Amino acid sequence: MKIYRIHALICAGAQCIAAGGNGFEEALKNELKKHNIEEEVSVVETGCMGACQLGPLLVVYPEGIMYTNVEAKDAKEIVEEHFLKGRPVKRLMWKKEGEEEFPELKDIPFFAKQTKIVLRNCGLINPEDINEYIARDGYKALAKAVAEMEPKDVIDVVKESGLRGRGGAGFPTGLKWSFAANQDSEEKYIICNADEGDPGAYMDRSILEGDPHSVIEGMMITGYAIGSSVGYIYVRAEYPLAVRRLKMAIKQAKQAGLLGKNIFGTNFSFDMVLMMGAGAFVCGEETALINSIEGKRGEPRKKPPFPAISGLFGKPTIINNVETLANLPVIVDKGAKFFKQFGTEKSPGTKVFALAGNVNISGLVEVPMGTSLRKIVFDIGGGIPEGHTFKGALTGGPSGGVIPMEFIDTPVDYESLPDLGTIMGSGGLIIMDERSCMVDVAKFFLKFTVDESCGKCVPCREGTRQMLKILERITLGRGREEDIDRLEKMGELIKLTALCGLGQTAPNPVLSTLKYFKEEYLAHIIDKKCPAGVCQFSALKEGRKKHEAKIAH
Amino acid sequence: MEKIKSIEELRKLREHARKSLQVRSGEAKVKIMVSMGTVGIAAGARDVLMAIISELEKRQFHDAQIVERGSLGLDNEEPVVAVERDNKTVFYGKVTAEMAREIVAQHVINGQIVSEWVIAKG
Ligand SMILES: Cc1cc2nc3c(=O)[nH]c(=O)nc-3n(C[C@H](O)[C@H](O)[C@H](O)COP(=O)(O)O)c2cc1C
Ligand code: SF4
Numbered sequence: 001m002k003i004y005r006i007h008a009l010i011c012a013g014a015q016c017i018a019a020g021g022n023g024f025e026e027a028l029k030n031e032l033k034k035h036n037i038e039e040e041v042s043v044v045e046t047g048c049m050g051a052c053q054l055g056p057l058l059v060v061y062p063e064g065i066m067y068t069n070v071e072a073k074d075a076k077e078i079v080e081e082h083f084l085k086g087r088p089v090k091r092l093m094w095k096k097e098g099e100e101e102f103p104e105l106k107d108i109p110f111f112a113k114q115t116k117i118v119l120r121n122c123g124l125i126n127p128e129d130i131n132e133y134i135a136r137d138g139y140k141a142l143a144k145a146v147a148e149m150e151p152k153d154v155i156d157v158v159k160e161s162g163l164r165g166r167g168g169a170g171f172p173t174g175l176k177w178s179f180a181a182n183q184d185s186e187e188k189y190i191i192c193n194a195d196e197g198d199p200g201a202y203m204d205r206s207i208l209e210g211d212p213h214s215v216i217e218g219m220m221i222t223g224y225a226i227g228s229s230v231g232y233i234y235v236r237a238e239y240p241l242a243v244r245r246l247k248m249a250i251k252q253a254k255q256a257g258l259l260g261k262n263i264f265g266t267n268f269s270f271d272m273v274l275m276m277g278a279g280a281f282v283c284g285e286e287t288a289l290i291n292s293i294e295g296k297r298g299e300p301r302k303k304p305p306f307p308a309i310s311g312l313f314g315k316p317t318i319i320n321n322v323e324t325l326a327n328l329p330v331i332v333d334k335g336a337k338f339f340k341q342f343g344t345e346k347s348p349g350t351k352v353f354a355l356a357g358n359v360n361i362s363g364l365v366e367v368p369m370g371t372s373l374r375k376i377v378f379d380i381g382g383g384i385p386e387g388h389t390f391k392g393a394l395t396g397g398p399s400g401g402v403i404p405m406e407f408i409d410t411p412v413d414y415e416s417l418p419d420l421g422t423i424m425g426s427g428g429l430i431i432m433d434e435r436s437c438m439v440d441v442a443k444f445f446l447k448f449t450v451d452e453s454c455g456k457c458v459p460c461r462e463g464t465r466q467m468l469k470i471l472e473r474i475t476l477g478r479g480r481e482e483d484i485d486r487l488e489k490m491g492e493l494i495k496l497t498a499l500c501g502l503g504q505t506a507p508n509p510v511l512s513t514l515k516y517f518k519e520e521y522l523a524h525i526i527d528k529k530c531p532a533g534v535c536q537f538s539a540l541k542e543g544r545k546k547h548e549a550k551i552a553h
Numbered sequence: 554m555e556k557i558k559s560i561e562e563l564r565k566l567r568e569h570a571r572k573s574l575q576v577r578s579g580e581a582k583v584k585i586m587v588s589m590g591t592v593g594i595a596a597g598a599r600d601v602l603m604a605i606i607s608e609l610e611k612r613q614f615h616d617a618q619i620v621e622r623g624s625l626g627l628d629n630e631e632p633v634v635a636v637e638r639d640n641k642t643v644f645y646g647k648v649t650a651e652m653a654r655e656i657v658a659q660h661v662i663n664g665q666i667v668s669e670w671v672i673a674k675g
């Protein structure tokens with residue numbers, strides 16, 4: 001085996017590539033060649049390292065030094081100074097509030113304050129090399145499950161761990177599995193839900209890009225537990241890099257005999273099918289997703305029956321989210337007790353968030369469940385841009401709501417967020433300062449759901465549209481006082497009567513902003529003013545101009 | 554890639570694969586520092602470095618970190634190599650490629666200091 005004295009890890013996550021990561025890698029390789037040290041330095045492409053905003057990123061080991069915003073022109077200095085003379089290039093290192101640099105990755109609060117279970121390998125291994133996954137205990141849990149445990153034992157560990165589905169609803173994973181396991185059926189299916197449609201969310205994409213084997217292993221463990229030998233991965237078509245890495249991972253796992261027939265010499269066999277998503281948000285809803293795989297229109301079905309009883313092709317089917325699945329190898333390998341050390345009693349483990357909006361360091365963060373919003377925004381995300389103040393955070397995307405300043409110390413978990421009128425959701429976390437208008441934010445998400453409604457049921461199809469009309473009116477300065485009451489009433493009605501989760505949660509952003517920021521709505525309606533200065537009452541102004549012009553004549 | 558047919562085979566592969574990721578753990582039993590200032594390079598530090606890597610590779614010893622340093626302040630002893638092991642740092646002077654291989658075999662891997670070439674201890 002070759003020995004490299006330096007490992008240069010380049011982030012090849014989608015955000016860093018978009019920021020120009022590729023040009024740097026080429027320049028770095030050219031410099032290595034020029035100085036004839038190609039044989040001493042291993043250049044590795046990894047998945048997302050988390051601090052996407054500062055990308056493209058480079059981490060150099062053994063020192064563990066992180067370089068941010070690297071460009072092709074920086075490659076020469078890095079090679080000549082750091083690689084050849086051992087002198088790290090300070091000007092490219094991560095700085096504390098713009099002055100002194102952090103010596104090593106592990107000293108930077110953004111990383112030091114996170115807890116990585118799901119993202120344990122993301123940014124640290126080459127996702128295109130199965131050996132690197134295996135080196136980090138990859139497929140160890142699968143081996144343990146199929147060779148040493150009964151399917152029932154696997155379900156028990158997962159139940160005991162308290163793992164809850166990370167796709168949004170937070171349903172206990174082990175319990176769901178037991179429904180399917182108890183079904184007497186020759187055929188059963190596993191589906192990995194990788195349709196990730198929330199605007200601004202990219203947790204699942206990053207897991208698939210950065211550590212695809214962890215999801216494959218999770219699916220196989222699920223398959224063994226419930227007695228299924230076929231898994232479908234339903235992946236969003238707009239994720240070409242994730243698809244490429246998944247394909248490669250499946251191929252390598254097959255070559256290694258880890259996927260296919262008689263795994264580890266046992267009776268357990270498993271096969272994997274990759275399916276491209278149909279491109280609609282509603283197809284992420286489990287029954288719509290099943291319809292889509294079956295080649296039907298991606299519309300939700302009535303529940304019950306639940307997929308665990310009658311799902312894909314009418315067979316018992318377990319659908320789990322990407323992040324849920326990526327947790328499983330750790331739970332099975334290290335046990336329920338290990339997992340339960342993290343998080344809260346009722347929400348054990350960690351959660352990955354895509355931190356975005358008005359925050360200093362946006363990116364991908366993983367924290368124990370129950371971590372306060374304050375810690376995520378200020379300790380990890382570095383706070384709000386200078387001169388501005390925190391106004392609220394939106395969780396759960398188009399299905400969620402806001403957490404205002406007064407609740408910034410609330411633990412972020414499955415119990416506390418609904419008490420505030422929002423949901424955990426899949427992990428989108430948008431931070432807003434005083435420059436954001438809450439009416440406008442609510443309008444943005446409602447517009448999204450109106451566009452994405454499949455139209456199958458009236459409350460969602462018509463109701464959300466009417467609510468949107470009212471919001472548009474308000475943001476144009478033509479709102480009426482009774483609009484607030486109407487929005488609330490319609491919202492509650494839609495929540496109760498819509499067929500699927502899309503409609504049932506669509507009013508949430510409106511109801512939640514009304515709950516905490518009613519005065520902002522009133523300012524639009526009564527004072528004809530947008531306190532944040534976002535909404536342009538141009539239509540109103542034009543009307544007035546015409547009027548004034550008339551008078552002038 | 555050969556098919557993995559048992560837990561034991563997976564374990565072996567894991568042990569093997571782990572070694573290639575050792576550098577990324579940032580930890581190692583031994584740290585080898587090579588002085589790569591202008592004087593060091595002129596005196597042949599590059600050849601010494603290459604010899605160290607090749608000897609480690611030959612003996613498949615992965616628990617060592619190789620760090621390049623600017624001048625270690627011992628210019629007339631260049632090329633200088635320092636080995637940090639068991640909480641002690643030992644400096645070797647006027648190291649040749651041959652000596653470097655010997656230092657790896659004796660000191661780095663087995664903990665036996667090659668006393669005749671030592672110029673300083675820290
Ligand atoms: C409109 C809508 C969209 C959804 N989109 C996704 C999605 O993109 N990914 C996902 O995992 N779950 C999504 N869900 C939730 C799924 O229906 C389902 O609950 C989840 O995949 C179950 O996996 P889990 O238990 O591991 O969370 C969506 C639900 C609704 C109502
Ligand atoms: S709630 Fe909306 S998305 Fe869901 S079935 Fe009804 S119309 Fe379709």
Ligand code: FES
Nearest residue numbers: 013016048050052
């Ligand atoms: S994509 Fe590079 S840090 Fe996220």
